[in-house]
Amino acid sequence: MALLEVKNLQTSFFTNAGEVRAVNGVSFNLDRGKVLGIVGESGSGKSVTAYSIMQILAPTGKIVDGSIKFDGQELVGSGENVMKNIRGNRISIIFQDPMTSLNPTYTIGHQLMEAILLHTNRNKKQAYERAVEMLRLVNVNEPVKRMKQYPYEFSGGMRQRVVIAMALACEPDILIADEPTTALDVTIQAQILDLMSSLQKELGMAIILITHDLGVVAQMCDEVIVMYAGSICEQGTTDEIFYRPAHEYTKGLMRSIPTANTAGKKLHPITGTPIDLLNMPKGCPFAPRCERAMKICLNQRAERYDLEGPHQAACWMNLKNAVESGVTRIEPLKDNTKEV
Amino acid sequence: MDKNISDRPLLEVKHLKQYFDINISLFKSKPLKAVDDVSFDIKKTETLGLVGESGCGKTTVGRTILHLYKPTAGEIIYNGKPIVSASDIAGFRKKAAMVFQDPYSSLNPRMTVSDIIGEPLDVHKLYSKKEERRDRILELMDHVGLNSEHASRYAHEFSGGQRQRIGIARALAVNPEFIVCDEPVSALDVSIQAQVINMFDELQDKLGLTYLFIAHNLLVVRHISDRIAVMYLGKIVELADAAEIYDHPLHPYSKALMSAVPQPDPQIARANKRIVLSGDIPSPLNAPSGCAFRTRCPYATAQCAQELPELKEASPGHLVACHRVSEIN
Numbered sequence: 001m002a003l004l005e006v007k008n009l010q011t012s013f014f015t016n017a018g019e020v021r022a023v024n025g026v027s028f029n030l031d032r033g034k035v036l037g038i039v040g041e042s043g044s045g046k047s048v049t050a051y052s053i054m055q056i057l058a059p060t061g062k063i064v065d066g067s068i069k070f071d072g073q074e075l076v077g078s079g080e081n082v083m084k085n086i087r088g089n090r091i092s093i094i095f096q097d098p099m100t101s102l103n104p105t106y107t108i109g110h111q112l113m114e115a116i117l118l119h120t121n122r123n124k125k126q127a128y129e130r131a132v133e134m135l136r137l138v139n140v141n142e143p144v145k146r147m148k149q150y151p152y153e154f155s156g157g158m159r160q161r162v163v164i165a166m167a168l169a170c171e172p173d174i175l176i177a178d179e180p181t182t183a184l185d186v187t188i189q190a191q192i193l194d195l196m197s198s199l200q201k202e203l204g205m206a207i208i209l210i211t212h213d214l215g216v217v218a219q220m221c222d223e224v225i226v227m228y229a230g231s232i233c234e235q236g237t238t239d240e241i242f243y244r245p246a247h248e249y250t251k252g253l254m255r256s257i258p259t260a261n262t263a264g265k266k267l268h269p270i271t272g273t274p275i276d277l278l279n280m281p282k283g284c285p286f287a288p289r290c291e292r293a294m295k296i297c298l299n300q301r302a303e304r305y306d307l308e309g310p311h312q313a314a315c316w317m318n319l320k321n322a323v324e325s326g327v328t329r330i331e332p333l334k335d336n337t338k339e340v
Numbered sequence: 341m342d343k344n345i346s347d348r349p350l351l352e353v354k355h356l357k358q359y360f361d362i363n364i365s366l367f368k369s370k371p372l373k374a375v376d377d378v379s380f381d382i383k384k385t386e387t388l389g390l391v392g393e394s395g396c397g398k399t400t401v402g403r404t405i406l407h408l409y410k411p412t413a414g415e416i417i418y419n420g421k422p423i424v425s426a427s428d429i430a431g432f433r434k435k436a437a438m439v440f441q442d443p444y445s446s447l448n449p450r451m452t453v454s455d456i457i458g459e460p461l462d463v464h465k466l467y468s469k470k471e472e473r474r475d476r477i478l479e480l481m482d483h484v485g486l487n488s489e490h491a492s493r494y495a496h497e498f499s500g501g502q503r504q505r506i507g508i509a510r511a512l513a514v515n516p517e518f519i520v521c522d523e524p525v526s527a528l529d530v531s532i533q534a535q536v537i538n539m540f541d542e543l544q545d546k547l548g549l550t551y552l553f554i555a556h557n558l559l560v561v562r563h564i565s566d567r568i569a570v571m572y573l574g575k576i577v578e579l580a581d582a583a584e585i586y587d588h589p590l591h592p593y594s595k596a597l598m599s600a601v602p603q604p605d606p607q608i609a610r611a612n613k614r615i616v617l618s619g620d621i622p623s624p625l626n627a628p629s630g631c632a633f634r635t636r637c638p639y640a641t642a643q644c645a646q647e648l649p650e651l652k653e654a655s656p657g658h659l660v661a662c663h664r665v666s667e668i669n
Contacts, residue, residue: 215609258562269537
């Protein structure tokens with residue numbers, strides 16, 4: 001049994017302008033000790049998926065349907081008491097901006113000890129020792145002195161280390177990292193990613209790494225989920241996704257990253273603009289921007305099909321599988337790729 | 341594109357210094373050396389990439405060149421003519437423009453697109469009739485791939501990528517020769533980023549533009565630049581051709597920086613031996629003596645703490661500022 005099983009998750013935000021389906025039928029499994037990457041552009045629903053697992057959605061957000069099973073226990077509708085016991089204890093989350101996730105008015109030590117005192121039956125002295133041990137684990141110099149300092153006295157990289165220490169203090173089964181290095185410089189990013197990798201191996205936890213940086217995914221992840229407009233368009237092992245992408249959106253993403261080989265040449269961008277979630281097309285959400293869109297793409301959304309290897313994609317282009325599923329006619333469509 | 345890049349540089353920056361006074365107590369202030377003795381030149385139709393981590397002074401270099409700050413010391417020479425007086429600056433600003441990082445805060449939410457793009461035309465009085473202004477605005481919008489019906493809309497009605505197009509159209513309004521691009525694509529999603537990068541390329545070919553391209557994303561800079569300068573704590577530590585500096589960096593900091601770039605290819609990423617630097621960037625208020633990088637440098641010696649390394653030519657066209665450059669390479 002997988003450690004985390006997400007099935008047909010649907011999360012909506014009820015705004016004045018109408019219902020925004022931020023996550024629309026997301027399913028995936030996560031095994032113990034694995035690193036799963038979720039990639040996608042802003043508004044693709046990758047963060048909302050994570051917040052749904054933790055049930056820390058904004059007041060307008062609601063899990064409309066679906067199931068989230070953690071270690072055999074259903075989390076959707078389980079109530080605040082159950083979630084309080086899981087959050088920060090068995091599933092932890094770290095956010096993009098380490099400054100806003102720390103309270104500026106308390107010392108680092110106080111904030112580190114809070115989680116430990118809340119979730120374990122250690123007394124204050126033991127919690128203090130554990131906090132110092134955690135700071136040492138994430139390579140913070142002079143941990144005893146640092147315990148008495150406030151967040152403003154730390155640099156960005158150091159703050160993110162503290163946040164990681166805090167998330168790992170109760171030895172969670174799953175660490176959700178929501179763009180953990182986006183706010184950091186490249187050399188500091190390398191430090192934090194190294195730290196996360198070594199801690200993951202040492203403590204054996206699973207990581208859900210949410211990012212838009214395909215380089216970070218290539219370096220860190222065992223498996224990858226690619227999201228677009230609230231749904232998973234492709235899923236597979238990292239090698240499958242990078243070397244044999246099967247969804248047109250994933251292919252477009254891979255083509256549009258500049259590399260050493262593209263210098264002096266034109267990049268191959270995805271045309272058009274990101275989708276408006278209030279105004280979703282009927283068929284495949286990517287069809288309006290897809291270079292190879294067909295008539296069927298505008299009318300009917302493709303199911304997720306199994307491809308060779310541990311690899312699934314929801315794209316009519318994988319024709320063989322589509323035909324088997326009963327779609328008999330797929331007509332090419334002319335000129336729908338006008339740039340907006 | 342005019343491939344005969346003339347040998348005479350379009351813009352020369354000589355020993356540029358930009359200090360800011362920071363109050364450290366009620367009556368005491370101390371200079372923060374954001375840019376400390378920086379020299380380089382840019383040839384016509386060339387793209388010079390400027391990279392470095394936050395706080396290294398790369399944005400300040402761009403802004404000081406356009407005289408958004410008054411330089412503390414040093415010379416900025418445009419087309420062979422030093423820019424000193426107020427009239428020099430006014431004339432220079434008709435030839436130079438800037439594109440900003442954040443397409444959300446750099447556009448006035450109360451102005452329509454046509455007013456945003458038309459503002460530089462108004463300021464520099466670049467038209468004689470109303471129709472001329474309108475035609476020019478539509479022409480600019482066409483350059484950056486916006487439809488004419490967008491002209492009467494407000495910035496909030498556009499996505500990030502389209503806003504950046506508006507920002508670029510505004511920069512092009514004065515018909516500039518030289519544009520400072522300050523992190524113009526870092527706020528954009530990958531798929532949109534590629535559209536905007538291509539647009540910078542096309543505009544350079546079409547209008548013969550020269551860019552100073554400031555960014556921290558090394559893959560983007562490598563793609564777009566002819567030459568790259570690497571900055572650390574207010575100084576240029578290395579400057580060379582884009583391919584040369586990316587494949588064979590000489591300065592220990594550039595080496596670490598290049599190796600830290602996450603490669604979007606799993607096999608390369610796994611095989612990649614990253615040089616992970618210890619520690620953080622020191623505060624520019626308390627910069628280390630001698631070489632600013634020595635506190636994080638694995639090769640630092642006593643000499644590095646005492647003497648400031650000069651930016652010297654290691655091979656033709658490849659400048660590097662390191663005492664031990666010949667030993668460690």
